Amino acid sequence: MSAAIEKYQIHAYIDGELAPPENKEIEQLMETDESLRNEIIQFSALKRQIKDSYQLVNIPSYQPVVDREKAGWQLPKAAVAALFIGVLIGYLSVNMPFNQAFLSAADQHQMAEQKYLIHLDSADPKKLAAALDQTEKLLVNGGPGIKVDFITNYEGVGLFDVNNSNRAQLEGLLNRFDNLTLYACKRALQRAMEKDARLQLLPQVKHDKPALDQVVERLSEGWKYIKI
Amino acid sequence: MKLTKKIVTFLCSVQQKERFNQALEAQYDRLYRLAYAWTHQACLAQDLVQETMLKALEKQGDLDNFDQFGAWLSKIMHNKFIDNLRYNRRWEWADETEVDYCLAEACNESKLIEKQTQDALHLAMGKLSFEHRQAISLSDIQGFSYQEISEITSTPIGTVMSRISRGREKLRFLLEKSHSGQRKVVPLRGR
Structure with a gap:
């Protein structure tokens, strides 16, 4: 194999990580250097084999990090909550000073947290x-x-x-x-x-x-x- | 006014969370393959993916660009894996049933050869150092560029190149060794 080529360059070539002039240089050498050609063929096959093998892995079913059903209900829930808070504040503001009503709602929020x-x-x-x-x-x-x-x-x-x-x-x-x-x-x-x-x-x-x-x-x- | 703003913010956050969860689900298969390549065992891979997703959920505010979502998740997984290696001995467990050949299972010849090839590769990957295994899996399974691998693993790009090069050399050696020692499957002749 050509001494002008470092091993890491072969892999970088396979991975498409070389600049166009370096690519060209390797491709020119491949035409005359059989061992280099074989190396590239072998490692390209290995790269493909790795990808294909791990595609065949049995993947357990996805467990959502948030329950889909619950997530789907979040928007309607938020709307209902917003409506409820609005009605509550409206009611309380009629019966007590606004600041007091707001504090009570804030307190409830804190309690709930x-x-x-x-x-x-x-x-x-x-x-x-x-x-x-x-x-x-x-x-x-x-x-x-x-x-x-x-x-x-x-x-x-x-x-x-x-x-x-x-x-x-x-x-x-x-x-x-x-x-x-x-x-x-x-x-x-x-x-x-x-x-x-x-x-x-x-x-x-x-x-x-x-x-x-x-x-x-x-x-x-x-x-x-x-x-x- | 303040309350309205809070409600709007809350509604936006709900939508963002939903979008984030969908993106997580879309990445699940890729993450699992990577975790399986790293941990070498199905149960540990499952745990690693769950931990990664949990961390991603906690840190979702840190994600600047959704285009980089895959690389961002891989980096989280990398950090979780390193943490587990350092602090948790359970990652050293070996589950022999996971890596055993399933020769008892009834399957046709081509499936058997395919399974043997897949198992041999997985076993050989497991014999690589973690750095080599990680660099190869990020490149070949996930398709990340050297630059992205460098960022995910927090290592210089030259090191990434060297790890991929040496890792593949070693992998080829191990596979050749395993092929030379492997029992050959002899096709059954029809009567």
Whole structure:
């Protein structure tokens, strides 16, 4: 093969990354240099093979990051919400000073936004403790409308094991706050069970879907996301 | 007035989100192929795509130009993958059933050869270093230019050229090696 051509130039030629004069130079050399010609044919075939092979990969069905049905309803919902807010403000402005009415609506909006999603994917004791503290702080300091979802995946699912040392603290929170919901990732749980069949979740823990689906669903609903 | 503006802004954001989600869905197959090439396992590829989409959803405000959507997503996937490699040992798991030959499955001869070729390539890709595998997959599966690969992987363009060149050389070597050691499929003769 011609010594004038570097190997990277062959690949750049195949990928269409060379300038026209360099292309021409290689094409001229190919006419006389059989080994160069063979190299280019082989690597072009390999490039095609890679593309074709990965086209044949079985692709799992798409899981939308936002539920299509819900997304489709968002515009009508927004219109209804706008109408409702308008009527509410109109009604309140007749019965009380405007500033007071506006503040009440703003307060309600803020209250409605008190939804938090705490996500833990580790079995690190420090992170476990931090996650539990954060949950407790939110629930204690939040208003009556606050909602907290605590979701675990990967090694974090062990936190919800009945034999976990944090069980008492977790059950204490569940007893005190009915606005706390626990989720364990379905997939992570399956993997953890394969590794340790003794794993047994607290009965209050929901585990019917993958964590990422739950996180995406909550984010699309406007929940605040806290990753520990 | 302020409230009206807020409502209009909200309605616009709903439309933008819908457009963004449609664009995400359109990219799903491409992302999955890339993730599969990088992670080498179907379940990890699925997780990586989900994480990438989740991150994209969070960061959608950062996207300046929809024309660059594919490259932008690939960069997010690259960053997620590197993070997972650094901090998460689960990415080192090997699922043998994923890479095993499906010889038990009833299939005709040409399908078997096609499957063997596909599996051999996937196995050989898995033996490349991640940098080589990534550069090749971004170029050959996704069709990105060297400049785009350089931006996605945050590496100089010269490095991209070198990785593609060396990666393909190594891949050819591995495939030749696997072909020489592979059992040949002998066509069945009719009685």
